[in-house]
Each structure stands twice: as structure tokens, then as C-alpha cells.
Amino acid sequence: MTIRLASELQLDSVVDGTGIRTVIWTQGCSHNCPGCHNPSTHDFSGGFSKDVDEIIDEINNLEGQTGITFSGGDPFFQPKECAVIAKAVHNANMDVWCYTGFKFEELLLMAEKNKDIMNFLKNIDVLVDGEFIMAKKSYNIKFRGSSNQRIIDVKQSLKKKKIIIALADDVDVDYNFGRCDKEGIYI
Ligand code: SF4
Numbered sequence: 001m002t003i004r005l006a007s008e009l010q011l012d013s014v015v016d017g018t019g020i021r022t023v024i025w026t027q028g029c030s031h032n033c034p035g036c037h038n039p040s041t042h043d044f045s046g047g048f049s050k051d052v053d054e055i056i057d058e059i060n061n062l063e064g065q066t067g068i069t070f071s072g073g074d075p076f077f078q079p080k081e082c083a084v085i086a087k088a089v090h091n092a093n094m095d096v097w098c099y100t101g102f103k104f105e106e107l108l109l110m111a112e113k114n115k116d117i118m119n120f121l122k123n124i125d126v127l128v129d130g131e132f133i134m135a136k137k138s139y140n141i142k143f144r145g146s147s148n149q150r151i152i153d154v155k156q157s158l159k160k161k162k163i164i165i166a167l168a169d170d171v172d173v174d175y176n177f178g179r180c181d182k183e184g185i186y187i
Pocket residue numbers: 029030031032033036037038039041072073074100101102131132
């Protein structure tokens with residue numbers, strides 16, 4: 001199985017989720033958000049193909065990383081491949097964040113027809129959802145480009161059948177351990 005990527009794994013990110021993270025930049029996105037910072041990742045035939053097993057090997061050999069973040073592009077255009085990788089990330093005792101231009105509610109609807117979407121969702125800890133909206137762009141929000149995007153605790157949201165926010169903007173983040181400092185917030 002191969003996945004289409006925009007670049008090789010990027011280590012040591014502190015802006016794509018809590019802690020120190022490795023980012024998987026997937027290739028392909030059709031949301032076309034005006035002002036997108038990564039237009040080179042839109043073309044579904046751009047980037048390059050990489051064997052999923054090779055990526056998992058690289059993940060298993062990582063040191064000093066809190067977790068993996070799927071970004072792009074939009075990872076939900078390759079849910080089957082991403083689900084396999086995300087499962088391996090958890091097996092390696094790291095957590096999974098994912099950025100998507102879809103809203104969580106849209107993904108749930110899509111999942112009714114595509115089991116790979118739900119399989120991927122179930123292997124994500126934190127989802128940052130929604131398109132980038134230039135009019136809502138802000139430098140005062142954590143881990144997002146625009147204030148419409150939400151940082152969602154996927155497991156709790158699926159369990160409680162309503163959206164549970166994982167990380168609010170008024171919460172301090174412990175960057176060393178990738179955890180937050182209030183009850184109910186992402187652990
Ligand atoms: S979803 Fe992300 S990658 Fe896709 S156009 Fe919007 S900002 Fe760009």
C-alpha cells in the first residue's frame with residue numbers, strides 16, 4: 001500500500017499540536033481555501049508516492065517525539081492509508097493529531113458510506129477541523145489558522161455523540177509533555 005505525500009516526514013514541530021511532533025504532509029486537497037499556505041499540496045497527482053510500511057518503520061524508529069500530526073493537503077482524501085499509519089502510531093505509544101478542511105459533522109456523514117473514514121477517525125486523538133477562512137484568521141489562537149476551526153477530542157466526541165473540544169484557547173499548554181493543565185482537556 002502506498003500513500004501520496006507532499007514531503008518526507010518533518011520532525012520536531014511545536015506548532016502542529018501539543019508536544020514535539022512529527023508531521024506527515026499528505027498530498028491532495030480540493031477545498032481551495034482562499035489564502036491557503038500550502039497550495040502546492042492541492043494537486044492530487046503532485047508530490048510522490050511512498051510505501052506505508054516504510055513510513056511505519058520510520059515512525060517506529062523516532063525518538064523524542066510526542067506524536068504524529070497528519071496535515072496536508074487533506075489527509076481525509078487518503079483515509080485508508082492514514083488509518084493504517086495512525087494505528088501504528090498508537091502501537092508505538094504516540095498520539096495522533098489530524099488537520100482537515102472538512103468539518104467533523106461532514107466526516108461523520110461521509111463515514112456512513114466510507115468505512116475507511118470512520119476507521120481513520122477512530123485512530124485520531126485530536127482533530128483540527130474546518131476550512132481556513134481568511135476573514136477569521138488570527139495569530140491569537142492555538143494550533144489553528146482561523147478561529148472557525150475547532151480542536152476536537154475525537155474519542156470523547158464519538159463516545160458522547162456530540163463535539164467535545166479538546167483544547168480551549170484560554171488553557172496553557174505544557175509543551176514539554178504535550179499535555180494540558182486543566183481537567184477535561186486533552187491528555
Ligand atoms: S483544507 Fe488546508 S490544504 Fe486544503 S485548501 Fe484549505 S487550508 Fe489549504
